[in-house]
Structure formats: C-alpha cells, structure tokens
Amino acid sequence: MQLNDQDLEDQILMAHDASNTWLLAELYAHAAERVLDHEQACFLATQAYVCALQSNHPLKSKLHTFLKRHGREE
Amino acid sequence: MSYTTDFDAIRISISQAKGLPNAHYIDPAVYDEERHALLFNQWAGLAVASEVPEPGDAIPSTFLGVPLLLLRDKYDQVRVFQNTCRHRGMILVEYACKIAGAIRCPYHSWCYRTDGRLVSTPHVGGPGQSTHKDINRSELGLIEIRSHIWRDVVWINMNGNAPTFEDAMQDAITRWSEFEQPLYHGGADSTFKLDVNCNWKLAVENYCESYHLPWIHPGLNSYSRLEDHYNIENYGSYSGQGTLVYRQLSGESNEKFPDFENLSEKWNESAEYLSIYPNVLLGTHRDHAFAIILIPDGPEKTVENIHFFYPSEDTNEALRKKNTDQWKEIFKEDIFVVEGMQRGRHGIAFDGGKFSPAMDGPTHCFHDWAASQIETHRGLEHAAE
Numbered sequence: 001m002q003l004n005d006q007d008l009e010d011q012i013l014m015a016h017d018a019s020n021t022w023l024l025a026e027l028y029a030h031a032a033e034r035v036l037d038h039e040q041a042c043f044l045a046t047q048a049y050v051c052a053l054q055s056n057h058p059l060k061s062k063l064h065t066f067l068k069r070h071g072r073e074e
Numbered sequence: 075m076s077y078t079t080d081f082d083a084i085r086i087s088i089s090q091a092k093g094l095p096n097a098h099y100i101d102p103a104v105y106d107e108e109r110h111a112l113l114f115n116q117w118a119g120l121a122v123a124s125e126v127p128e129p130g131d132a133i134p135s136t137f138l139g140v141p142l143l144l145l146r147d148k149y150d151q152v153r154v155f156q157n158t159c160r161h162r163g164m165i166l167v168e169y170a171c172k173i174a175g176a177i178r179c180p181y182h183s184w185c186y187r188t189d190g191r192l193v194s195t196p197h198v199g200g201p202g203q204s205t206h207k208d209i210n211r212s213e214l215g216l217i218e219i220r221s222h223i224w225r226d227v228v229w230i231n232m233n234g235n236a237p238t239f240e241d242a243m244q245d246a247i248t249r250w251s252e253f254e255q256p257l258y259h260g261g262a263d264s265t266f267k268l269d270v271n272c273n274w275k276l277a278v279e280n281y282c283e284s285y286h287l288p289w290i291h292p293g294l295n296s297y298s299r300l301e302d303h304y305n306i307e308n309y310g311s312y313s314g315q316g317t318l319v320y321r322q323l324s325g326e327s328n329e330k331f332p333d334f335e336n337l338s339e340k341w342n343e344s345a346e347y348l349s350i351y352p353n354v355l356l357g358t359h360r361d362h363a364f365a366i367i368l369i370p371d372g373p374e375k376t377v378e379n380i381h382f383f384y385p386s387e388d389t390n391e392a393l394r395k396k397n398t399d400q401w402k403e404i405f406k407e408d409i410f411v412v413e414g415m416q417r418g419r420h421g422i423a424f425d426g427g428k429f430s431p432a433m434d435g436p437t438h439c440f441h442d443w444a445a446s447q448i449e450t451h452r453g454l455e456h457a458a459e
Contacts, residue, residue, distance in 0.1 A: 041202075042203070043201050045202075046197060046204055049194065050178060052175070053175050053194055054174065054175050054176050054177075054185065055174050055175055056174040057175070060175070071203075072203050072205070074205055
C-alpha cells in the first residue's frame with residue numbers, strides 16, 4: 001500500500017467510521033512504519049496492536065514483539 | 075427493609091398455611107430484597123448454552139439490573155462475565171456478536187481475552203506506553219460470574235455463595251438421571267419468548283401445579299385427565315407435576331421424534347414438569363425436553379424464554395415446528411391466569427390465599443422455600459446491622 005499522509009489519514013478515518021478493525025490494524029501499522037519519530041511510531045503501533053487484537057489479525061504478534069522490545073507492552 | 079412477613083403462617087402444614095402476601099408480588103422494596111435472597115444467592119437460570127454455539131459467540135443481557143455477557147470462549151467453554159470494563163465501568167459489548175479476537179472496550183480500548191484476562195491497556199502509561207507500574211493486569215480481568223451448565227441451561231450464582239451446583243441440585247439431577255444424555259436444541263423453530271405482566275413467582279407457581287389443567291387447558295382433558303397427574307414436592311429445591319399418560323406427537327405420516335436412549339419403561343407414557351427454584355421450569359418426555367427461563371423485569375413483569383430440545387441433532391423440521399406450536403398454545407393459555415393473579419394481588423385485603431391441601435402441594439412447597447430463603451436473608455441483614 002503506497003499512500004501519502006493525507007490519503008492514509010483519510011483511509012484511517014473511513015475505517016474508523018466503518019468499524020473495520022482488521023483494516024485499521026493494517027493502516028495504523030503502515031503509518032507506524034512511515035513515521036520517523038520513535039514516540040509517534042510507538043503510538044501508532046499501539047493503535048495497530050489493539051485493532052489487531054480485536055480482529056485477531058496476524059499482525060498482532062509482530063506488533064506485540066515491536067512494542068515489547070521498546071518497553072511499551074507486557 | 076421495613077416490610078415484615080409472617081413466615082410462620084407460610085411455613086406450616088399446607089392445611090393451615092397461607093401463601094406469600096401481596097407485598098411479595100407488588101412491592102418494589104420486597105422485589106429488590108428477593109432479588110438477592112431468591113435469585114442472586116441461588117443458582118438461577120440465565121440462558122441456554124445453545125445460544126452461543128461457537129467460540130467467540132457473545133450475547134449481552136441484563137439480569138435483574140446487572141449487565142452480563144454470556145460467551146463461549148476460544149477454548150469452547152461457556153462463561154458469564156459482568157459486561158463492565160474494569161477501567162471506567164463502560165459497557166463492553168452492546169449487541170450480540172462474534173468476538174474475533176479480543177473484547178475491546180469501546181471507550182479507552184482496554185482489551186480482554188474471551189477467558190476474561192486483561193491483555194492490553196493502550197496508552198495507560200502515556201501516549202504509546204501501554205504499561206504502568208500501578209496497573210497490574212492479572213488483577214484486572216473481567217469479573218466472572220460463577221456458572222454451570224445443566225440440561226443446556228446456563229445457571230449462575232451471582233453472589234458466589236451457593237453450594238456447588240451438584241450439591242444444590244442433587245435431588246433434581248438424581249430424579250432425572252436417566253435423562254443425563256445429550257440434548258440437542260431444535261434451533262430457530264424451537265425457541266420463543268413470552269412477555270407477561272406478572273411477578274416471576276406466579277409463573278413458577280402456575281407451572282408447578284396440575285390443579286388448573288382442566289379449566290385452563292381443556293384441550294388436555296380428552297387424553298390427559300386431572301387424575302392422570304401426580305404432584306411432585308421436594309421441599310427445599312423443586313416441585314412440579316407428572317403425567318402418566320404422555321402421548322407422543324406424530325406427523326402426517328405418523329413419524330415421531332426419536333426417544334432418549336435406554337429409558338426405563340416408566341417413561342413410555344410418563345412425563346414430568348419441574349419448577350427448579352428459583353426461576354427455571356423444565357419438562358422432560360421420552361422424546362423431547364424443554365426449558366423455560368424466567369427473567370424477572372421488575373415486580374410485575376417477567377420475560378419467559380422457552381427452548382425445546384431433542385435426543386438427536388437430526389429431527390424432522392415440520393414435526394419440531396408442530397411441537398413448538400402446540401406447546402406455545404398451552405403456554406399462552408396460562409398468560410391470562412398469571413396476569414390475573416398479579417392484578418388480584420393489588421386487592422388490599424387478600425391474605426396470601428388458602429391452599430387446597432390435596433392439589434396445591436407443589437405451590438406450598440415453593441412458598442415454603444421462598445419464605446425460608448427470605449427469612450434467612452433478613453436474619454443475616456439484621457445481624458449485619
């Protein structure tokens with residue numbers, strides 16, 4: 001998925017409106033990979049992880065590993 | 075609690091006893107007291123396990139004002155939780171749904187596994203930080219309500235203080251031990267709901283006695299006469315009635331439901347109907363069973379959730395529907411009676427009523443149980459004060 005920031009934000013808002021947590025997990029994970037700021041990346045990865053947990057998305061393991069490595073998750 | 079009940083007048087021989095007085099049917103304060111004494115302290119029926127057939131199936135409900143969540147966890151175990159987030163007390167699940175992964179609180183997104191464990195507390199330590207030294211997830215799982223499945227009914231003990239289910243229900247389990255075999259819910263055509271304007275206890279009372287059958291269910295007179303019935307009274311846990319002339323339902327080509335396996339001869343023509351205190355009404359026959367779960371909705375309203383079960387997963391759909399319709403007609407015939415008794419209890423001079431010593435034993439048995447539970451509860455409340 002190649003999106004500019006505005007497209008990504010729009011996609012995220014649409015996915016929130018549709019309560020599509022599966023897609024939200026992917027969009028937030030994608031956003032987390034794009035940002036340069038580490039704190040912002042952890043914030044977005046947390047959003048992605050919660051959506052992945054709820055939707056049972058396979059990204060949840062990778063996101064958990066990332067957050068735990070950075071001391072953000074148990 | 076300011077209302078006093080003359081328990082001695084209720085808990086004596088049926089020949090002298092009176093029924094529970096009006097306040098136990100119409101007074102909101104007594105209703106609230108009975109909510110604890112007769113329902114939260116006991117094993118009460120909530121639903122049937124067949125309502126959540128697959129892992130992840132979740133149904134929120136309100137039981138006597140308490141928000142509950144019935145679900146089948148990912149390990150196939152049926153559980154009941156308080157439907158309340160441990161963070162800010164938000165309702166977790168608003169509608170019946172399939173939980174794909176975790177239960178996410180719609181407020182701050184705390185996440186719980188289907189077995190109740192808290193697994194994520196996003197941003198709880200600040201943005202992007204989901205841990206905090208004062209947040210111990212192992213202490214913050216969903217509050218689970220003690221539950222047990224018997225005859226597919228999900229029984230719950232809200233206050234967690236009842237004896238084990240097996241001990242509490244030992245007599246009823248033993249009585250129907252021959253029917254301890256798989257029950258298959260008939261599906262969508264085998265369930266319905268009735269809303270009735272009466273206190274839940276009147277539904278129990280009407281169900282457990284056969285005295286009313288010739289007048290309220292005259293259709294039964296041709297083959298199931300009053301004298302073909304017997305009373306069942308097990309003081310302290312259940313009462314009901316049995317028939318000696320159960321006749322199997324037949325379809326257009328004389329097809330019948332299969333029988334439960336290895337039943338003794340007695341059940342060829344017998345069937346029994348038990349009010350299991352407090353709020354579950356069960357019926358069993360050689361070829362089908364049913365459960366009526368009474369959900370009190372205030373002092374003068376009750377929802378009856380009715381489910382039919384069969385010995386086999388594969389039963390004739392038309393015959394199932396015919397069976398459901400037949401029972402629905404009978405249960406609907408009872409509505410004007412329980413609603414009439416409810417209105418009658420606003421008669422200020424009604425004294426609880428005079429029982430027929432020959433015919434009202436099962437009802438007296440229920441009143442004796444209810445009075446004993448309320449008396450104990452009041453004693454404990456008094457001691458606590």
